[in-house]
Amino acid sequence: MMKSSKILIVDDEVEYRETFRMLLEARGFYVGGASTAKGALELLEREYYPIILSDVIMPGEDGFYLLNEIKRLYRDTIEVIIVTGYGSIESAVKAMKIGALGYFIKSRNPDELFSEIEKAKRFIKLEAQNSITKREVGAKLFLSQTKSSKMLEVLKFVDVIAQSSSNILLTGETGVGKEVIANLIHEKSRRAGEIFLPINCQAISDSLLESELFGHEKGSFTGATARRIGRFEEANGGTVFLDEIGEMSLNTQVKILRVLDHKQIERIGSNKRISVNFRLITATNRNLAHEIHLGSFREDLFYRINTINIEIPPLRERKEDIKGMIDFFIGHFSSEIKKNIRGxxxxxxxxxxxxxxxxxxxxxxxxxxxxxxxxxDGILRLETLNNKRTSQRDNRQPDEMMSFKEARRVFEMQYIKNVLEKCDNNITQAAGVMNISRRQLFNKLVEYDLK
Structure with a gap:
C-alpha cells in the first residue's frame, strides 16, 4: 500500500510550476518539479511520484513523449494528467490513446484539475490494492488452509503477539513467505486500519536507503530537487516491514537504533525532529548472531528488533501443503495468461x-x-522445461505457437537471468548492460519473482 499524496509537475514555465505548486501544497500535497521530459524521467529513476501533471510543449521532447515513456516504463503505477495552455480535440484524443488519465486546459477553473487529481488518486489506490491482492491472496489461502503442524504453531503464535506493540524479527530461508506473515501480523493488530509498508533493504543501495527511510529536504544533496517524505514518516501510525535487514550497513543500523530509542526522525538536510509512531517488523535469512560475531551487525540493534522471534519453517518441512499450492498456482497462472490447462x-x-x-x-x-x-497442449509436464533447455535452438527463443504476451514473458525472464548470471547477480551492473535503470530492473525481478 502507498499514499498517492505526491505530485510531479513537468512544465518549462516557472510561473506555472510555482502556481500549481502553491495550489497543491495548500491542499496537503508534496510537490516536485521538472522543466523537461528528460529531467522528469531522470527524477523518476530516483524518486517515485504516483501522479504527474505534464505540459505538452516543452524544450526537447514534448509531453506526449513523456507520457508514452511513463506508460512504457511504469505501466499502471503512475497516472499522468496532461495540463496545457493550448487545448484541442486532437491533442486530447491523442493523450487519451497513449494512456493519459485526464486532460486539463490551464485557463479553466482549477477545481476541474483537482477533480482529475482525485480521480488519479483513486486509480492509484485501486491498482495498489489489486497488486497487493494478486501477490498475497494465494499465500494467505495457504495459511488459512495449512495442514502443517509447524505452520499451525506459527499462526497460533501470531494470534498471541499481534495485539502487542513489540518489535518482531522473522527468520527463515529465502522464499518462505516472511512478508506474508508480517502482513498477517499487521492485519491482526490494533494498527490494521493504517498503512503496512514493506521495504526491501537488499533492493536499495546503501547510498539511497537513508533518503528512502528518512526523507530529505530540497537542496540537501545533488539531485534533491524537492522535499521527499521518508518511509518512516509515511508509515506513521502503521507498520513498517524491513525485509533483509541483515544487508543494512552499520552506519544505517546506528540511525535505525536511534529511531527505535527516541521515536523521532530527521530528514536529510534538516535539523527538525519529527515524531513517528510505527510498529517495526524485520526479517532476515541470515544468522544475525553470526553476523554480530563477524562485526557486520550491531548487537544492540539485534536486541531491539528481536523482542519477539518467529522462525518460519521451509517448504520441505511442510510438504502436506504442497498439493494445495500446486493447484492454486496452476489456476492462478492459467487464468492470468488465459491458457486452458486440462491437467x-x-x-x-x-x-x-x-x-x-x-x-x-x-x-x-x-x-x-x-x-x-x-x-x-494443456497438459503440464516438466520435460517441457528440459526440452526448452536442451533444444538446438537458442534457449532464449520462445515457442512460435505462443501468444505474443507469453513469448515476451519467456524471453524477458531468460534474458534477465542470463545477464544477471554474467554480472554475478550485481543488479547495478546488470542494469547498465541492459541500458535500463536499476529501479526498472528491480521491478522486473519482482514481477517475475526472480531471486
Whole structure:
C-alpha cells in the first residue's frame, strides 16, 4: 500500500510550476518539479511520484513523449494528467490513446484539475490494492488452509503477539513467505486500519536507503530537487516491514537504533525532529548472531528488533501443503495468461510433491509458472522445461505457437537471468548492460519473482 499524496509537475514555465505548486501544497500535497521530459524521467529513476501533471510543449521532447515513456516504463503505477495552455480535440484524443488519465486546459477553473487529481488518486489506490491482492491472496489461502503442524504453531503464535506493540524479527530461508506473515501480523493488530509498508533493504543501495527511510529536504544533496517524505514518516501510525535487514550497513543500523530509542526522525538536510509512531517488523535469512560475531551487525540493534522471534519453517518441512499450492498456482497462472490447462502429468505431479524446494514457495511458484507458459497442449509436464533447455535452438527463443504476451514473458525472464548470471547477480551492473535503470530492473525481478 502507498499514499498517492505526491505530485510531479513537468512544465518549462516557472510561473506555472510555482502556481500549481502553491495550489497543491495548500491542499496537503508534496510537490516536485521538472522543466523537461528528460529531467522528469531522470527524477523518476530516483524518486517515485504516483501522479504527474505534464505540459505538452516543452524544450526537447514534448509531453506526449513523456507520457508514452511513463506508460512504457511504469505501466499502471503512475497516472499522468496532461495540463496545457493550448487545448484541442486532437491533442486530447491523442493523450487519451497513449494512456493519459485526464486532460486539463490551464485557463479553466482549477477545481476541474483537482477533480482529475482525485480521480488519479483513486486509480492509484485501486491498482495498489489489486497488486497487493494478486501477490498475497494465494499465500494467505495457504495459511488459512495449512495442514502443517509447524505452520499451525506459527499462526497460533501470531494470534498471541499481534495485539502487542513489540518489535518482531522473522527468520527463515529465502522464499518462505516472511512478508506474508508480517502482513498477517499487521492485519491482526490494533494498527490494521493504517498503512503496512514493506521495504526491501537488499533492493536499495546503501547510498539511497537513508533518503528512502528518512526523507530529505530540497537542496540537501545533488539531485534533491524537492522535499521527499521518508518511509518512516509515511508509515506513521502503521507498520513498517524491513525485509533483509541483515544487508543494512552499520552506519544505517546506528540511525535505525536511534529511531527505535527516541521515536523521532530527521530528514536529510534538516535539523527538525519529527515524531513517528510505527510498529517495526524485520526479517532476515541470515544468522544475525553470526553476523554480530563477524562485526557486520550491531548487537544492540539485534536486541531491539528481536523482542519477539518467529522462525518460519521451509517448504520441505511442510510438504502436506504442497498439493494445495500446486493447484492454486496452476489456476492462478492459467487464468492470468488465459491458457486452458486440462491437467498435470502424473510423473510431473509426483516429482513436484517430492522435490525439496531449496527456494521454497517462491521456487514452486516459478516452476508452475514456467510449465504453464510452455505447455502447448494443456497438459503440464516438466520435460517441457528440459526440452526448452536442451533444444538446438537458442534457449532464449520462445515457442512460435505462443501468444505474443507469453513469448515476451519467456524471453524477458531468460534474458534477465542470463545477464544477471554474467554480472554475478550485481543488479547495478546488470542494469547498465541492459541500458535500463536499476529501479526498472528491480521491478522486473519482482514481477517475475526472480531471486
Amino acid at each position: 498435470i502429468d502424473r510423473d510431473t505431479e509426483q516429482y513436484l510433491l517430492s522435490y525439496d524446494y531449496p527456494g521454497n514457495v517462491r521456487e514452486l511458484k516459478n516452476i508452475i509458472e514456467r510449465i504453464v507458459v510452455l505447455s502447448t
